[in-house]
Amino acid sequence: MGLRKTGLALAAVLALGACQNGGIFGGGRGGTDQTPGSGAIEESSLEYFNTTIGDTVLFPVNEATLTPEAKAILDKQVAWLNQYPDRTIVIEGHADEQGTREYNLALGARRAAAVRNYMVAAGLLETRLSIISYGKERPIALCSTEACWSKNRRAVTVVAGGLGNV
Amino acid sequence: MNALKTLLGVVLVMLASFAQAQDRPTIEIDVTGGNIQPVKVAVPQFVAETSGAQRLSGDIAAVVQSDLVSTGLFQEIPGTAFIAGVTNFNAQPVFSDWAVVNAEALVTGAVSTSGDGRLVVKFRLFDVDAQLPIGDGVQYSGTQASWRRMAHKVADTIYSRITGESGYFDSRIVFVSETGPKNDRRKRLAVMDYDGANLQYLTDDNSIVLAPRFAPNTRDIIYTSYESGLPQVFLLNMETGRRSQLLENTTNMATAPRFSPDGSKVVMSIIDGSNTDIYQVDLNTRQRTRLTNSGGIDTTPSYSPDGTQIVFASDRGGSQQLYIMSASGGEARRISAGGGSYGTPVWSPRGDMIAFTKIKGGRFHIGVMRTDGSRENLLTASFIDEAPTWSPNGRVLMFFRETPGANGAPQLYSVDLTGRNLRRIDTPSFASDPDWSGVLR
Numbered sequence: 001m002g003l004r005k006t007g008l009a010l011a012a013v014l015a016l017g018a019c020q021n022g023g024i025f026g027g028g029r030g031g032t033d034q035t036p037g038s039g040a041i042e043e044s045s046l047e048y049f050n051t052t053i054g055d056t057v058l059f060p061v062n063e064a065t066l067t068p069e070a071k072a073i074l075d076k077q078v079a080w081l082n083q084y085p086d087r088t089i090v091i092e093g094h095a096d097e098q099g100t101r102e103y104n105l106a107l108g109a110r111r112a113a114a115v116r117n118y119m120v121a122a123g124l125l126e127t128r129l130s131i132i133s134y135g136k137e138r139p140i141a142l143c144s145t146e147a148c149w150s151k152n153r154r155a156v157t158v159v160a161g162g163l164g165n166v
Numbered sequence: 167m168n169a170l171k172t173l174l175g176v177v178l179v180m181l182a183s184f185a186q187a188q189d190r191p192t193i194e195i196d197v198t199g200g201n202i203q204p205v206k207v208a209v210p211q212f213v214a215e216t217s218g219a220q221r222l223s224g225d226i227a228a229v230v231q232s233d234l235v236s237t238g239l240f241q242e243i244p245g246t247a248f249i250a251g252v253t254n255f256n257a258q259p260v261f262s263d264w265a266v267v268n269a270e271a272l273v274t275g276a277v278s279t280s281g282d283g284r285l286v287v288k289f290r291l292f293d294v295d296a297q298l299p300i301g302d303g304v305q306y307s308g309t310q311a312s313w314r315r316m317a318h319k320v321a322d323t324i325y326s327r328i329t330g331e332s333g334y335f336d337s338r339i340v341f342v343s344e345t346g347p348k349n350d351r352r353k354r355l356a357v358m359d360y361d362g363a364n365l366q367y368l369t370d371d372n373s374i375v376l377a378p379r380f381a382p383n384t385r386d387i388i389y390t391s392y393e394s395g396l397p398q399v400f401l402l403n404m405e406t407g408r409r410s411q412l413l414e415n416t417t418n419m420a421t422a423p424r425f426s427p428d429g430s431k432v433v434m435s436i437i438d439g440s441n442t443d444i445y446q447v448d449l450n451t452r453q454r455t456r457l458t459n460s461g462g463i464d465t466t467p468s469y470s471p472d473g474t475q476i477v478f479a480s481d482r483g484g485s486q487q488l489y490i491m492s493a494s495g496g497e498a499r500r501i502s503a504g505g506g507s508y509g510t511p512v513w514s515p516r517g518d519m520i521a522f523t524k525i526k527g528g529r530f531h532i533g534v535m536r537t538d539g540s541r542e543n544l545l546t547a548s549f550i551d552e553a554p555t556w557s558p559n560g561r562v563l564m565f566f567r568e569t570p571g572a573n574g575a576p577q578l579y580s581v582d583l584t585g586r587n588l589r590r591i592d593t594p595s596f597a598s599d600p601d602w603s604g605v606l607r
Binding site: 064097098099100101102103105106107109110112113114116117130131132133134137138139140142143144 | 347348349350351374376377395396397417419421422435437439440442463465466479481486507509510523525528549550552553568570571572574599
């Protein structure tokens, strides 16, 4: 996927208020709840993907190994993506603050690649996904203890494409 | 970027001395010594030889004094203690006036301006006790806008005469200026004099930027930016503002660039999924050559000053350690031997030392070691101390220190190679990823 296209798609997703997604600028700003009053979340919606399935998988310290919990979430993500084949995804890799910036950038890429490789092995078309690393540039939890670091060692699946179906 | 252009063109002239200068001053500082006694220096206001030079004559003396005192090798004698000033640059100083305030070294100077915007700064350095000049008087001329540079040149000469080391005050720092909360930090590139003066922003804060590095010409910089979506390496000419992406048509991420000592090449990391390797890119042809092939994370390469070797960090052996290889790639030998992990190695401009970030037991350190890994010396310790850069003379390291917690933020610090004289560099907002230029020409 071309860079330019990814950028546009991402911008569109953000404009739709995907704050819960924990994407590039997620976490810091309070978003409005997009759910209709009925309470049920539409299964095709980003909110369903981001919250009911879960858009984030977590990693051990300085590792890019997928835990059984992470694999269970990714299996559900793949099943959802198989159901909505017009959706594409960007996998963001992140690290906690316990490393140098450049190393963590590479570590974040390793985590994003681990998710990508797992999804491709599970049958997802490689052309539907791309990866990016933010290293330690975009923490989602701000304290400087393991309670926060464990949340920041993450890969986030950001869904784009197929916006007409939201 | 006109301000940068005006910094060029400082002209140096040696002045005739009116007394026999000392070949070997009695005032000496061994900067490598274990126990440094700072030299007490008096820098009275320079003599204004034209009416237009009145303001600058005080400002220049203040910058000279600030430069010297910032090294920790000189001790200020406050102007309020002076019992006399200097009113005639060409007259022999009244040494007893300076001996009585305990000055060991005396700096006298004169400033004159001309109608066409030129500025002339002259100075002499004296050994008060011996009542003799140390070296010849020196005259600098340049534009009035470059007055700080001329003050730094004066201080560099004084520092050099007393320590025997080359000076470093006439130099610049390029860094990442940061604002905003920790989870949405806005970053932009900025450049300033080594002491924080003359700050200019080089980019806006719309994209994350990382680790700017000076070219040997101190005009071009290279850095990582997310402006095209993925992190990519960009070149920026600070005079023209012209910017270009180093490698076009790539879907891989690229980071950690540095120039070769001759400025003709860049060495950097290209991230291909889980594998990060080091590449050399020829700046003329944009041809890339792969230098490592380890399957692990190989990053933050830095050339030796002669351009023949590269030090870098790699986790090929498990934990992240420092390795040295030929500048053309091939086999690498591990040099770091202590426990913990090592990153961001930087070869010293003298060639004999490597500075690095070390992480051990949840603490970050700035440290140095010989190029064979021996004589490791940790200079600092804190929650996060990261990314050292060498002063042009290889005697001082600048780095960033980040405080912990939700309101944690980075600021720039410097420390001597000996671990002494830890100082915070004043910046208008948070600051990180400093790179120290060579001495300006």
